[in-house]
Amino acid sequence: MSIAPIYGNLQGIKPNQLKQLQRLYQQRIRSDRLTTPEFAERIASISSDLKQPVCVYLNRRGQVIRVGVGSPRQTQIPPLELPRYGAQRLSGIRCLSTSIKPIPPSQASLTAMARQRLDALLVLTLTGQGIQRKGGGASGFIKDAYVAHLTPAQDTLNYWEVSPAQDIEAIAEQDFLTLVDGLEEEFSREFVAQKVEDSQERVVLVGLMTDNLTPQKFDDSLQELQRLVESAGGKVLATLEQKRSQPHPQTVVGAGKVEEIALQVQSMGANLVAFDRDLSPSQARNLETQFGVKVVDRTEVILDIFAQRAQSRAGKLQVELAQLEYMLPRLKGRGRAMSRLGGGIGTRGPGETKLETERRAIQKRITRLQQEVNQLQSHRSRMRQQRQHQEIPTVAIVGYTNAGKSTLINALTNAQVYTADQLFATLDPTTRRLTITEQHTGKSSTILLTDTVGFIHELPPSLVDSFRATLEEVTEADALLHVVDLSHPAWQSHIESVKNILADMPLAPAEELIAFNKIDQADIEHLELAKETYPQAVFISASERIGFDNLRSRLMAH
Numbered sequence: 161m162s163i164a165p166i167y168g169n170l171q172g173i174k175p176n177q178l179k180q181l182q183r184l185y186q187q188r189i190r191s192d193r194l195t196t197p198e199f200a201e202r203i204a205s206i207s208s209d210l211k212q213p214v215c216v217y218l219n220r221r222g223q224v225i226r227v228g229v230g231s232p233r234q235t236q237i238p239p240l241e242l243p244r245y246g247a248q249r250l251s252g253i254r255c256l257s258t259s260i261k262p263i264p265p266s267q268a269s270l271t272a273m274a275r276q277r278l279d280a281l282l283v284l285t286l287t288g289q290g291i292q293r294k295g296g297g298a299s300g301f302i303k304d305a306y307v308a309h310l311t312p313a314q315d316t317l318n319y320w321e322v323s324p325a326q327d328i329e330a331i332a333e334q335d336f337l338t339l340v341d342g343l344e345e346e347f348s349r350e351f352v353a354q355k356v357e358d359s360q361e362r363v364v365l366v367g368l369m370t371d372n373l374t375p376q377k378f379d380d381s382l383q384e385l386q387r388l389v390e391s392a393g394g395k396v397l398a399t400l401e402q403k404r405s406q407p408h409p410q411t412v413v414g415a416g417k418v419e420e421i422a423l424q425v426q427s428m429g430a431n432l433v434a435f436d437r438d439l440s441p442s443q444a445r446n447l448e449t450q451f452g453v454k455v456v457d458r459t460e461v462i463l464d465i466f467a468q469r470a471q472s473r474a475g476k477l478q479v480e481l482a483q484l485e486y487m488l489p490r491l492k493g494r495g496r497a498m499s500r501l502g503g504g505i506g507t508r509g510p511g512e513t514k515l516e517t518e519r520r521a522i523q524k525r526i527t528r529l530q531q532e533v534n535q536l537q538s539h540r541s542r543m544r545q546q547r548q549h550q551e552i553p554t555v556a557i558v559g560y561t562n563a564g565k566s567t568l569i570n571a572l573t574n575a576q577v578y579t580a581d582q583l584f585a586t587l588d589p590t591t592r593r594l595t596i597t598e599q600h601t602g603k604s605s606t607i608l609l610t611d612t613v614g615f616i617h618e619l620p621p622s623l624v625d626s627f628r629a630t631l632e633e634v635t636e637a638d639a640l641l642h643v644v645d646l647s648h649p650a651w652q653s654h655i656e657s658v659k660n661i662l663a664d665m666p667l668a669p670a671e672e673l674i675a676f677n678k679i680d681q682a683d684i685e686h687l688e689l690a691k692e693t694y695p696q697a698v699f700i701s702a703s704e705r706i707g708f709d710n711l712r713s714r715l716m717a718h
Contacts, residue, residue, distance in 0.1 A: 168230035173210065180206050181214070181227050189222040194282055194307070194336040195256055197328050204284050204301035205292060207258035215257045220279070220340075225253065232257050232272040232281060239422070239452020242276055249344055250310065251277040254336075258284045265308050265322055274310060274319050275422050275452075279340050281308040282331065302328050309343060310427070312350035319427050361394040364424050367436040368413055369403045380650040381617065385436045387562075388461045392468065397428045410446050412439065418450050425451050434461055441490040459486060462616065474536050481529040488522055554591075554608040555715060556637035558662070560654035561614030563645040564677040566590075568702040569611045572712075596712045605716055610637065617657045624661070634662070639671035641715070646690055646699075647681035673698065673714055680704050 164185040166178060173181075184203070189196050207214040215235040217226035228235025232255055242251050255278055257269065262285040265273075273281040283306045290301030304325035311321050367382040369375070386396050402417045411418050412435060425433060431453050439447070439457040447455040456464075463483050470476045557565045573592035590611045597604045612634055634640065642658060644651055655674075674697040676682075676690050681701075690697065698714055700707035 164227070167226060167228035168215070168235045169212070170229060173229065177206070177210060180209075181229070184216055184227050185224045187224055189218070191220055191222045192335055192337045193222075193332060194254065194280060194334065195328075195332055197332050198297065200256065200282075200284055200305070200328050200332070201290070201298040201301055203256055204258055204286055205290055205298035207260075207284075208286055208288065208290060208301050211260070213258050213260060215255055217253050217255050220252050220337075231266070232269040236272045236276055238449065239275070240449060242452060249277075249347065250279045250340060252279065254279040254282070256282045256284070258286060260286060262286075262303055264306050264325070270308055270320050270322070271419060271423060273308060275419075275426050277310065277426050279309070279343075280336070282306070283308070284328070285325075305331050307331060309339065311343075312346045319423065361432045362428065362430045363389050363394040363396050363432045363434055364421060364428070364430045365389065365396055365399040365434050365436065366413065366421060367399065367401045368407055369401065370407065371405050376650075377653065380653060382436050384617065384650075385434060385458060385461070388458070388465065389434055392461055392464045394432065394434075397430055398424050400424065407437070410443065411450070412437070412443055412447070418447070422451050425453055432456065434458075444490065458618070462619075477529060477532055477536065481526065481533060484522055484526050484529070488526070552593075552606055552608050553638045554610060554636070555639050555641050556610045556612055556634045557641045557643060558612055558634060558658060559614065559643035560645065560648075560658055561616050563614065563643045563654070564702045565611050565614065565643050568643060568675070568677065568700075569609050571702050571705055572708070573609060594712075594715070596716050598713075598716070607715060609641075615658045615661050617653070619661055624664075634665060639673065642672055642674045643702075644674060644676050644690075645678050646676040646686055647678040647683075651676075651686065651690075675700055675711060677702050680706060 164182045166181045170178070184206075187199055187202075189199055203214055203216055210229065212229055213231050215226075215228045215230065215232055216224055217228075217237065219225050226235070226237060237253070242253075253276065255273065255276075257265075259265075265281060265283045269281065269283065285303045285305070287301060287303045291299050293299070305328045306323055306325060308320055308322040310319060365382065365385055367378065367385070369378045373381075382399065382401070386399070389396055400417070400421055402413045404414065408414055413421070421433060424430065433447065433451055433453060433455045435447075435455065435457050437457060438459050439455070444455050444457070463479070463486060466475075466479045467483065470479045557569060559565050569590065569592060573594050592609050592611075593606055594609050595604055595606050640662075642655075644655055648654060674694050676687075676694070676697055676699045679687060679699045679701050680703075687699070691699070698707060698711050700711055
């Protein structure tokens with residue numbers, strides 16, 4: 161028979177004391193009672209003998225499932241080992257804890273209760289004395305008892321409720337299951353009131369402002385992450401921010417903020433935490449261990465959107481390659497966690513089935529995908545050569561994601577490209593002919609317009625590399641039409657991000673025409689600033705077809 165484990169600080173504990181702790185596993189109490197006076201006194205007597213706090217965890221059948229020496233925080237059950245019932249349920253586990261000091265439950269103990277979503281926390285304060293009877297009975301070791309439980313948090317200030325000091329006999333008479341059932345009904349009502357679809361993931365966003373970020377850039381990036389998560393199908397429940405000179409090497413944010421995030425995750429029933437920066441493999445693993453839910457970074461959210469939106473074989477091929485290259489260094493130690501935490505944002509698409517496969521098999525798959533992307537690159541190159549033989553000038557439409565590129569090519573050429581007010585609505589490049597007739601001379605000219613994948617601030621390198629066959633449409637074009645969403649508050653940083661990505665591309669066309677889009681929705685101040693800063697630009701509204709005559713004439717000139 162295996163020896164029952166005792167958790168926490170066991171230093172200095174004598175063999176007979178260890179046996180007393182292990183015997184607690186043999187105890188069982190009625191499922192409708194929080195405890196019995198006899199069981200509570202027995203725990204208190206062991207704790208008095210040890211001169212240390214003792215925690216005993218029971219399930220709803222009244223069975224002891226965990227015994228630890230230390231406070232509820234020091235002996236808590238790791239999040240990944242807890243049942244995941246979601247925001248409508250408690251964990252089905254309660255904790256009986258002793259306190260050497262005659263004080264109510266500490267903030268740390270209550271936080272541990274919230275992080276584990278315990279049914280209840282019973283804290284027994286000790287008298288420092290008592291009577292040990294023959295046969296194992298004990299009395300007189302308990303001074304007061306406090307009962308704490310979670311409450312459905314309407315706000316973030318009131319996670320729990322703590323009773324006044326009570327007599328242990330009175331607590332033992334209370335109907336525990338009625339209390340738990342009532343709490344879970346309240347949690348369920350609160351959950352329904354939040355209006356989150358069952359298919360949607362419930363997400364907590366985390367932003368870290370470091371010394372190299374301005375407040376404006378930090379806010380813009382965090383708002384963009386929210387749009388990305390919503391585009392991926394998630395529902396943002398809360399956004400938490402921290403300011404540090406640089407990221408914590410193990411957990412990105414500090415220990416106190418990790419605790420706060422874990423508390424938010426449990427109280428709101430979130431099942432995903434998204435960070436507005438790239439995480440190292442070890443940081444992601446450490447955070448998942450702390451939170452008990454899946455943790456993704458900005459790149460994983462973008463990859464997930466690409467996995468959902470890729471329609472063509474080429475697009476799916478490139479997304480899978482990007483996913484595998486990103487996940488390969490992150491496989492170590494995540495197999496158990498990934499299967500434990502389930503799918504969703506960051507795990508969709510062709511790459512998800514490879515997460516728990518042998519590294520060598522994944523590497524082989526990556527090699528094969530790279531060969532296929534190279535073949536795709538050659539095919540597209542031949543297609544471009546054919547177009548070049550016909551001497552038809554080509555214009556690649558580039559711009560920040562959701563700037564209105566696909567809406568513009570549809571309006572100009574009557575194409576049927578999918579459009580939506582979301583980030584990365586289209587991934588696959590579309591090329592269409594545009595015939596422009598000169599009004600004065602009646603002469604007609606034809607150009608080819610190519611709609612390309614949208615850019616974004618800090619576009620993941622794995623995506624840039626995987627989509628090189630697509631992005632070559634940009635480098636091989638005769639000119640660029642740079643579409644800018646003038647209605648977006650951060651339109652200037654969008655221009656900067658697109659220019660930075662283009663600068664990293666070999667031989668990007670020198671000819672570039674900037675088209676400020678959505679002028680019907682833009683602020684007057686932004687419109688005036690854009691006209692002053694970019695006097696050679698054109699100003700249009702693709703959805704309302706405003707400014708098209710000027711745009712066509714400028715395209716002919718280019």
